[in-house]
Amino acid sequence: MRKLLNARTLIAVLASAASIIFISAFLTPSFGDESKENKDEIYLTAWPFIAARVEIENNDYSHSLGERFTVRYVVQYSSSHVNLDLDTAFNSIVFAPFELEGRPTILHRKIGRLPNNEGADVWEYVFEVKLFIVNGLVDRVYYLPQTSVDYIALDNVASGLIEVKNDWPVNITRNVTDIDVAELRNVKGPVKDNTSSISDKFGYAGVLFVVALIFLSMLWIYGPKFSQKKKTSTQEMSLAEKLNRFKDEIWLRKDSAKNRMIALQNLTLEIARVFRNISTASFFELFATGELGELFNKAFSPSADEDVSYEDVDAALDKVFAKTLDIKEFTDTGSNIKKERR
Structure with missing residues (x-):
């Protein structure tokens, strides 16, 4: 009887652990907060209550062929004053001649309020990508991919468009024969991508559920005997x-x-x-x-x-x-x- 109780206890523990991990994975957002080193900066001003800029890793515009570097497209806006279509804008970016490594990471959150305007919350949308260029020429310059965001001003129901771009080009300084060993630097204060963590949690939960099911089957078969x-x-x-x-x-x-x-x-x-x-x-x-x-x-x-x-x-x-x-x-x-x- 004690062995049966121990088996049932083990099954209950495995099922509980799997459930906790599964719920944790389900509740984990796909993208987390930014690094604590990167403090929120509000550069949005009054009308038109929307601003955009493109940030490049460490403000370094000189890169070699095959070298990975991070680019962040940042849009700040007041949800009380403008309504905008961000998904359409960033899904249509053409990165050529640059290559995109991995998946873009996205962070969309409220970061504060406009100065002297208590009713205006400031929201920030960050679209972060890791780029590199292979089919390029040394000592040539290449402009970063850009996009534009359509918006509607809620005060006068007027439509507008803001460009998200950087006027500084990237200079290709030297050639790298083996792009797999090219220098790969981390952007300061990157957005945390939790996708792999979520996948791992679902995997662990699945394994525990399977183990619990095996023990339950064994208990069902051998328990009566x-x-x-x-x-x-x-x-x-x-x-x-x-x-x-x-x-x-x-x-x-x-x-x-x-x-x-x-x-x-x-x-x-x-x-x-x-x-x-x-x-x-x-x-x-x-x-x-x-x-x-x-x-x-x-x-x-x-x-x-x-x-x-x-x-x-x-x-x-x-x-x-x-x-x-x-x-x-x-x-x-x-x-x-x-x-x-x-």
Whole structure:
């Protein structure tokens, strides 16, 4: 029973851990906060309540062929004054002749309020990419990809357009023959991409669910067999303990020899039924044969009170022990190892 409880506890722990990891993965945003080193900077001013700029890693506009560098497209706006379409603008960027490494990371959040305008929340949209160029010429300059954002001014319902670009070109300074070992520097204060972390969490949760399912299947298949075996084992011990009591001289003589003989017969009937599958009707034909049967029948004679002695009970007990020597399940309990009487 303890093993079954331990198995159920293990399954419960695995399922709980998997559920916690799954919920954690489900609640984790795809993109996290920026690095703490990068403090929020509000450069948005009043009308038209929208501003944009392009930032390049460490303000370094000189890169070699194959060298990766980070570019951030930043749009700040007041949601109380403008309505804009950011997804369309940034999904349409053409990066050629630059190559894009990995996936863009996006951060969209409220960063503060406009000075002297308590009702205007400032929102910032950051579209961050890692670029490099392979099909380029050394000592040539290349302008960064740009886009434009359409917006509507809510004050006068007028439409407008703002360009998101950088007027400074990137200068290709030297050639790198092996782009796989090209220098790769990190942008200051990059946006954290949690995509891989989320994928890992879902993977861990899936593994734990599978392990819990395997244990549950094993418990479902082998649990009933173990329970039945445990039940039989408990019954064996109960019968063994009852039979061993007849070895105790003090206990034996607390009742008459006749009653002890009848009790021994009833116990032997139960032993024969459990371990030999012998019915009550066949008991004297298949188990209590010969002298053992005669000793049991002696307890039911009209003069049993005078005829049955404790020596008869001892003799019957010895024969019961002898008949259980070939019953493995019963002999494993050690109950048929006769001890010296006290």
